[in-house]
Amino acid sequence: MKLATLKDGTRDGQLIVVSRDLRTAAIADQVAPTLQRALDDWRFYAPQLLDLYDALNQGRARHAFNFDARACMAPLPRAYQWADGSSYVNHVELVRRARGAEMPPEFWTDPLMYQGGSDDLLGPADDIVCASEAFGIDFEAEVAVITGDVPMSVTPDDALKAVRLVTLVNDVSLRNLIPAELAKGFGFFQSKPATSFAPVAVTPDELGGHWREGRVHLPMLVHWNGKKVGQPDAGTDMVFHFGQLIAHAAKTRNLRAGAIVGSGTISNKDAKRGYCCIAEKRCLEMIEHGEARTEFMKFGDSVKIEMLDEAGKSVFGAIDQAVVPLHEAAGA
Structure with a gap:
């Protein structure tokens, strides 16, 4: 799966899942607010993020939006x-x-x-x-x-x-x-x-x-x-x-x-x-x-x-x- 961090005015940004073709993305706050939080308990969060990733690639993710790399912080x-x-x-x-x-x-x-x-x-x-x-x-x-x-x-x-x-x-x-x-x-x-x-x-x-x-x-x-x-x-x-x-x-x-x-x-x-x-x-x-x-x-x-x-x-x-x-x- 592909992950990124969206600029949201905070120091750590907002974790998002990005589609395989880098065209769309979905906010992952229902799973984990930041990438660091996901990494801290990867075995728990990774399967949930993967479900969101699969849904995004299949066009089933709710509230998906166009992905803009320029709006990203470092992961x-x-x-x-x-x-x-x-x-x-x-x-x-x-x-x-x-x-x-x-x-x-x-x-x-x-x-x-x-x-x-x-x-x-x-x-x-x-x-x-x-x-x-x-x-x-x-x-x-x-x-x-x-x-x-x-x-x-x-x-x-x-x-x-x-x-x-x-x-x-x-x-x-x-x-x-x-x-x-x-x-x-x-x-x-x-x-x-x-x-x-x-x-x-x-x-x-x-x-x-x-x-x-x-x-x-x-x-x-x-x-x-x-x-x-x-x-x-x-x-x-x-x-x-x-x-x-x-x-x-x-x-x-x-x-x-x-x-x-x-x-x-x-x-x-x-x-x-x-x-x-x-x-x-x-x-x-x-x-x-x-x-x-x-x-x-x-x-x-x-x-x-x-x-x-x-x-x-x-x-x-x-x-x-x-x-x-x-x-x-x-x-x-």
Whole structure:
């Protein structure tokens, strides 16, 4: 089934069920008011939401309305956990090659992961707000999963059983702030602003055969200012599957229902598939030409991130955002 969160003037929004073709939706308040409530007792709420989903797809849902992705918040507008991995080791290798650094062998066996801000997650059409272009504004197209409760020291196989929903992410990065932060030896903070999410989160069964071995086997389409710059396959070259990423995050702690775990920037070894972040394009330029030639995003730029099925239909809806300066942002 497909779920989303409608803007309703509150911090957590209103849970809605969305039809398979993303054309119609129905309020789910008779089942659960928010997605977090549903995740907290998934075994109880999921069958009821599925009944509503089936009714919606069959045209039997009462008070169904036209679905508008721009009216959506992030599926979880604020979450108890947002942990982003780096499972496409090709991306990490390119970054290190571009600066002449060797690739530690353990990067192929032990995932990288950082803990991002989860109190202010952006919807699919919310602006990317930044105080300065000099920060080096970059998009990062990723897949993410939303989990149920995960016990400490879970195995990767059992961790996969905790995946409740799958969605897409734009893990915005401020590249020019990263070097100074990492040099302090304490990780990302200012260089990782609010993360953006696709309008719809789907249960793994909705993906059919495209969900296997803990990976989503579909191309990630990325358009920058209306030009397609990437279509790498999310299942190809994903070294660590989501079960491994979740198990890594839960090695020394429990994860509670509503935890979000990201794949990291999707990257294929085949450079002809394009890129999911500008930094990777710049790394390829540095390796080939000795210098980066592509600039980061400017105010007024737009980015669109989406996955289509084999019939060309959007699976999660699109992340479609513009970059705006802080002084022009709503509420500034």
